[in-house]
Amino acid sequence: MIARLAAAVTGRRGRWLTIAAWLAIGIAGYLAHARIGDVTAAGQASFLPADAESTRALATLRGGGSGDGVEEVPAVIVFERPLGLTRADLGAIAAIGGGLGRLRIVGASPVLDPFSAQARGSLGEVARLAHGVGPTSRNGRAALLMLALNADDRGAIVDGVRTIRAYLAAHARPGLAAYVTGPAGIAADLERVAGEAGQTLLVATLGLVLLLLLVVYRAPVLALTPLLAVAAAYLAAIGIAYLLIEAGWITVNTEGTMLLLVLVFGAGTDYSLLLVHRYREELGQRGETAAALRAAVAESAPALAASAGTVIAAMLVLLLAKLESTHWLGPILAIGIAAMLLSAFTLLPALLAALGDRAFWPARPRANPAGGGRWPAVARVVSRRSGTIAFAVVALLAVLALGNFSHHGTIGFGQGETTPTDSSRGTEALERNFPAGLGSPLAAVVEPSDALEVAARLERMPSVELAVPAPTPSGAGKAVVAVILRGDPYSGEAAAVVADIRDKLHSVDPGGLLGGIPAENYDIEQTNARDTRLIVPSVLILVGLILCLVLRALVAPAYLMLTVVASFAATLGLATFAFAAIGGEGIAFNLVLLAFLFLVALGVDYNIFMMTRAREEARSRDTPDGILAALVTTGGVVTGAGLILAGTFATLTLLPLEELIQIGATVAVGVLLDTFVVRALLIPALTYRLGERAWWPRSVRAKPHQ
Numbered sequence: 001m002i003a004r005l006a007a008a009v010t011g012r013r014g015r016w017l018t019i020a021a022w023l024a025i026g027i028a029g030y031l032a033h034a035r036i037g038d039v040t041a042a043g044q045a046s047f048l049p050a051d052a053e054s055t056r057a058l059a060t061l062r063g064g065g066s067g068d069g070v071e072e073v074p075a076v077i078v079f080e081r082p083l084g085l086t087r088a089d090l091g092a093i094a095a096i097g098g099g100l101g102r103l104r105i106v107g108a109s110p111v112l113d114p115f116s117a118q119a120r121g122s123l124g125e126v127a128r129l130a131h132g133v134g135p136t137s138r139n140g141r142a143a144l145l146m147l148a149l150n151a152d153d154r155g156a157i158v159d160g161v162r163t164i165r166a167y168l169a170a171h172a173r174p175g176l177a178a179y180v181t182g183p184a185g186i187a188a189d190l191e192r193v194a195g196e197a198g199q200t201l202l203v204a205t206l207g208l209v210l211l212l213l214l215v216v217y218r219a220p221v222l223a224l225t226p227l228l229a230v231a232a233a234y235l236a237a238i239g240i241a242y243l244l245i246e247a248g249w250i251t252v253n254t255e256g257t258m259l260l261l262v263l264v265f266g267a268g269t270d271y272s273l274l275l276v277h278r279y280r281e282e283l284g285q286r287g288e289t290a291a292a293l294r295a296a297v298a299e300s301a302p303a304l305a306a307s308a309g310t311v312i313a314a315m316l317v318l319l320l321a322k323l324e325s326t327h328w329l330g331p332i333l334a335i336g337i338a339a340m341l342l343s344a345f346t347l348l349p350a351l352l353a354a355l356g357d358r359a360f361w362p363a364r365p366r367a368n369p370a371g372g373g374r375w376p377a378v379a380r381v382v383s384r385r386s387g388t389i390a391f392a393v394v395a396l397l398a399v400l401a402l403g404n405f406s407h408h409g410t411i412g413f414g415q416g417e418t419t420p421t422d423s424s425r426g427t428e429a430l431e432r433n434f435p436a437g438l439g440s441p442l443a444a445v446v447e448p449s450d451a452l453e454v455a456a457r458l459e460r461m462p463s464v465e466l467a468v469p470a471p472t473p474s475g476a477g478k479a480v481v482a483v484i485l486r487g488d489p490y491s492g493e494a495a496a497v498v499a500d501i502r503d504k505l506h507s508v509d510p511g512g513l514l515g516g517i518p519a520e521n522y523d524i525e526q527t528n529a530r531d532t533r534l535i536v537p538s539v540l541i542l543v544g545l546i547l548c549l550v551l552r553a554l555v556a557p558a559y560l561m562l563t564v565v566a567s568f569a570a571t572l573g574l575a576t577f578a579f580a581a582i583g584g585e586g587i588a589f590n591l592v593l594l595a596f597l598f599l600v601a602l603g604v605d606y607n608i609f610m611m612t613r614a615r616e617e618a619r620s621r622d623t624p625d626g627i628l629a630a631l632v633t634t635g636g637v638v639t640g641a642g643l644i645l646a647g648t649f650a651t652l653t654l655l656p657l658e659e660l661i662q663i664g665a666t667v668a669v670g671v672l673l674d675t676f677v678v679r680a681l682l683i684p685a686l687t688y689r690l691g692e693r694a695w696w697p698r699s700v701r702a703k704p705h706q
Contacts (some may be wrong), residue, residue, distance in 0.1 A: 029235025057515025181427025642675030
């Protein structure tokens with residue numbers, strides 16, 4: 001079948017039909033790529049499972065628990081004058097509040113303040129309400145306005161915050177700073193930063209991959225050809241993703257589309273490298289480009305299909321996740337790998353067939369050098385010191401894994417931007433003048449008869465600055481107590497106190513519900529932890545079974561999986577120590593799960609490529625010599641593929657989003673560790689020591705060792 005496909009797409013007519021078809025797909029995908037930001041989700045509440053307490057609290061507030069109402073995201077406007085607000089400032093703020101109300105921003109509630117005019121105590125003196133003026137700070141330097149934006153109206157948060165900021169700029173007063181923060185301001189800035197970061201990521205990834213391909217091939221046309229195939233696959237995948245999101249079948253956030261980009265470009269370039277590597281081998285044997293190309297596609301198909309199939313299967317395991325952002329990430333990434341595999345078997349051969357010998361300009365076509373470079377020397381070291389190498393590498397991995405015991409927090413919504421934004425400046429201004437938690441209160445949804453007691457009990461907790469009854473949404477049939485935390489409501493520490501506050505709340509009202517951004521952060525962490533406990537062993541079992549089928553053995557898959565786990569543990573330990581102990585930041589809540597997924601799925605890719613070659617070599621010699629021959633033969637191409645894969649994930653570190661920086665850096669380091677240490681030294685050393693036992697219970701027939 002593959003041979004017939006190769007003949008069809010490389011034929012005189014088939015090559016041009018294939019290129020034309022992919023060109024049409026690429027144009028459609030490009031149009032979808034331009035609009036993907038309009039359909040990706042921004043808020044985090046939509047990703048939580050329906051049974052999470054913060055989700056149930058939100059559903060109650062939206063419409064009596066039916067979920068038919070709207071999700072309102074607060075926008076907090078902070079006004080600050082360092083020397084103190086003047087009477088004229090208060091009048092101007094009042095006018096701004098009225099003016100914002102008259103703008104009729106799509107999806108916005110009327111301008112309001114979160115507290116009554118009689119609120120006292122911890123908040124200090126509060127101004128009387130007049131035309132939308134909110135509470136003033138105790139020091140008299142700042143005042144607040146608040147309104148809510150409808151998160152269910154696609155684009156309402158970003159457009160609404162943009163409109164508010166434009167209005168504030170048009171009515172600015174000298175010396176009076178105005179910021180839009182709170183959950184809506186932060187979400188809008190995250191969307192803007194993510195949009196700009198997406199363009200940066202695309203340019204950086206394209207540039208890096210092209211540069212690395214030029215270094216590998218030293219032929220500009222041959223370097224550009226795989227890049228075209230990968231770009232077409234990415235556009236096809238993003239087009240499919242757009243259609244699925246637009247139809248309402250899946251929900252994907254901006255992070256998902258960025259991970260799709262780096263995965264397709266990284267893994268796709270690897271697949272292209274392996275195919276071109278085999279093409280040049282066949283070219284050296286056959287001399288004629290058309291026959292060599294068809295043979296290369298047919299011969300490389302099993303390894304490529306097995307590698308891509310392993311990645312696709314691992315990604316689809318994410319469908320077990322309850323967290324929606326993780327649940328739907330799997331199919332999107334699987335679609336990307338499938339599109340790349342199809343492109344590698346169709347578009348790339350068609351392009352190479354159309355180019356012919358011109359692909360190798362300015363040099364003449366030549367085969368890959370077999371066993372050249374440093375790999376014969378590496379193989380000799382492995383044969384002489386296999387036991388020492390195995391012990392040393394395992395010891396190194398164990399030491400690096402100790403970093404997992406470093407104490408660390410987590411990064412939640414509202415944190416993680418590495419460049420200052422209007423909302424981050426607003427949060428700083430708010431924290432200078434008000435309780436830090438005022439920007440994003442918790443909302444306790446309770447029975448009306450329990451509201452006062454709940455407020456009194458919660459306010460006595462050390463982590464709570466203030467707890468006051470708030471206006472109750474019509475039709476909810478419940479009372480709401482606004483809970484203001486003493487610390488940063490977006491921090492990992494705030495999420496950590498949610499459990500204690502819930503325990504206290506449930507002791508008064510067993511049916512009470514606690515919602516709000518800190519509660520959502522906590523529920524996301526708990527849901528992700530549950531997903532991680534389920535997905536990690538599921539992926540290990542699935543990938544292990546695939547290895548058993550591909551290698552037709554039990555021992556080799558067992559120690560290959562152990563090395564993958566050890567490599568991941570070492571990488572995560574190093575990353576945790578760097579991000580938490582040295583950097584002073586927490587780690588992204590989903591770092592463990594996503595890093596594990598990428599490192600296991602992609603790491604096994606290289607193991608499949610090398611070990612299938614080792615098994616092939618072992619048929620004509622013994623297994624120790626077979627693994628050494630496989631190391632020499634595959635060392636250069638797999639190392640080049642690893643460098644490109646690590647480089648593509650490393651481009652995520654250029655983005656101003658801490659979560660993606662951590663994922664990119666961790667996966668890049670893990671790929672390098674796996675490529676240059678685990679795959680190049682540990683696995684060959686273990687296979688060399690085990691010999692024929694690696695293929696137990698079946699044996700590879702070998703000729704007697706001479």
